[in-house]
Amino acid sequence: MIKLLFPVLFVFLCCSVYGQTPANQHLLITSGNWVQDKNYYLLTLLEQDKAANDLLKNDTELAAITQKKLSDLQASITDCKDALCFTGKLKFADDEIKAISARLTALYAPGNALDKLVKTQLIPSGTYILYKQSTPQALLVKAWEQDAAGINYTIGVYAEGNKPHYPMVDSISYNVNANRYATLMYDCSVTLMGDVGKTRLFFEPSLQAALLYLQINERNDPANYEPMVSTINKPAVERIKTIKWANYPYSNILVPGAGPDNLTSALSAEGMLRCRLAAQQFRLGQAPFIMVSGGSVHPYKTKFNEAEEMKRYLTAALHIPESVIIMEPHARHTTTNMRNCVREIIRYGIPVNKPGIVVTDKSQTDAILLMAPRCEKELGYVPYKLGKHISDTEVEYYPVFEALQINPTEPLDPR
Template identity: 55%
Template sequence: MKSLYPFLLLCLFCKGISAQDLPRQSYPLIKTRNEVQYKNYYLLTLFQQLPELRKMLAADTALQYILKSKTVQVNEALKNCKAEIPCYAKALKFSTAEIEQISNRLATIYAENNELGKLVTNHLIPSGCYALYSNGSHKNVLIKAWEQDANAINYTIGVYVEGNKPNYPKIDSISFSLRDKEYAELTTANAWLALQVNNKLFFEPAMQFALQALELNERNDAADYEPMVKGVNLAAVNQIKKTDWKKYPYSVILVPGAGPEEKEVALSAGGMIRCRLAALQYQKGMAPFIVVSGGRVHPYKTKFSEAYEMKKFLTEVLQIPENAIIMEPHARHTTTNLRNCARLMFRYGMPINKAGMVCTVKSQSYYITDILPERCKKELGYYPYKNGKRLSDTESEFYLNTASLQIDFDEPLDP
């Protein structure tokens, strides 16, 4: 089992996809000061951040017409919507017709040797952020990526402006009452601010409005502890570079979080037990790193991060060295515990053909091996990991799937 090749790579080669159309561990993500932006809308971030591409898009008369039309819509909303929150949302969101119009224009101006072609080859494919579309033409990857980012903006506005139900209402819902007059005033100001930045690209007012909506709701969770490679995970990232992987049966020991239900409790009893189980495996030399996974989830809008509190427990109580602990402070569900761990293993340069170990209590351990894969398939659209051997009632093997790099458009707190 230890020589099993990563699950996705096998699947992709079975479909006849070439190695150049696979994600690359050496690819550095293009980041922005707003960590929430690039994590949710990576294509749109690239549109902004790649100078020649930005110049090309800003000079396109058809795309400029769309920007001017969107600006007119927002100005009309500011004049006429008053306290009607859905009215502002409608003006800022992309309509089905607008998404299609932009898709058609991008397809028309795309060429393999121009800036859009280079974008796909040099960024979209190697980043893995749109991995589920990599089995199509390069032009199709571009169009699908645009449609995903447009729908992601619409989803964010739908939940955090209009008050639509998110996937998990108990923990991720809007912070305001739609009947609150103050909230209507905030929404009006948000729409006005979306036009005050120096918008040159067709999507910028809508993206600005969505990002500000997350900020108003105190929902910038996707940016928690970032940049982690320069902060909470710096010691571990430096240690990864020096690790002799042949000395260990597994690459990591993953500890899924267990959020408390009381606001004043920082770390649940379940979290403590899981840390102790993982520490025991670490002390046996099973893996050089422990990944603690869990965001600010339970209870609603808690200020405590599961990953941070578990790391603190491991270092202060169990005396595990900091350079052996990797924080993953964004996962909000068990599905994304596995997915986000796979992402960090890939991004941090760990061997992708080496199994990891999940270490948790018995009930969750069997849930992860027996039930969770199909839930992941239903909710994420793919399997973020492949089961290996069951090692005990509390430990099992897993192999990462590089499809885990795919951005999730309808989870803006942990895309």
């Protein structure tokens, strides 16, 4: 039986979110580990759904794969001498991914546990919406292959030291060339064996390894501030239900963050100026909400969060009520400022057919106007549609449902 629902976290759907007008509500499932759920949502569903869980655990071919992963992990503890030996045992090999894909295809049948999970949870979540043209059976396989690739990517960056997309802010925390690094990887494998040694699910050893590596790197960013709907965004979410949207030309004023260039400043000058521009537009009645977007990004390993500091500045210095401000505290780039705010629009029940307005400085406005190719390259799609270019500091945008897609190569801000 599926357990632990995201409190009041909505994805708006009409039977399926794919290509439909938003109508009813769908609750996302949680394992209690937000980093896992946001990165590898299919695996969370397979953990939490008892019928699907039992189907996988009782399959002899998947059981053999599980035992092989556990045996490799145990053998690495006694046999491995270098760090890459430990991590290599925990990644999914190409032939393993293919074998599991074939087995999921064979196990899938109309009306069975996997079919119900895909149709009632996976598809309505929108988290694998880029595969919307696939059959439910094929979508299950593609979601699995995405999660497996995402796990391998996380291990590659946060255990092996591979370069992420943005090395200056997202890199591993340790020197992989130091003598003690192999010892750290050994210690991780010993700890992991104690955690998963009795598992019967084929993906658990690799999944828990990826999560452990993120944890020792202090990279639990996706979990920060969650559950936002009942904490930092609660006043604004409650106010959404009272808004008469026809009274405003825009649904929201989006303010992308700008991190400072040092570890002691909480908010950059650019961030302050963007907030002031947004406050001006709010006081003109342009929109009922200001959305501040930005994670803990600049400089590397900063303890300050762009969205939180902008909210603090808006309330304390500019006297904007807290119930007006929606925080989006996870975005690490301008592309994901846009994407993540679209996600909150969809999940919080803000009208998707009403434009928002991005308010920022001229240089970033110019960048947003030309950002579609960058989105295609980094995300695989453009998570918004631009409207009118109103001024040097203002541009309209519209939500796009593809924004709900998990990004498997951005483990610090996947969903």
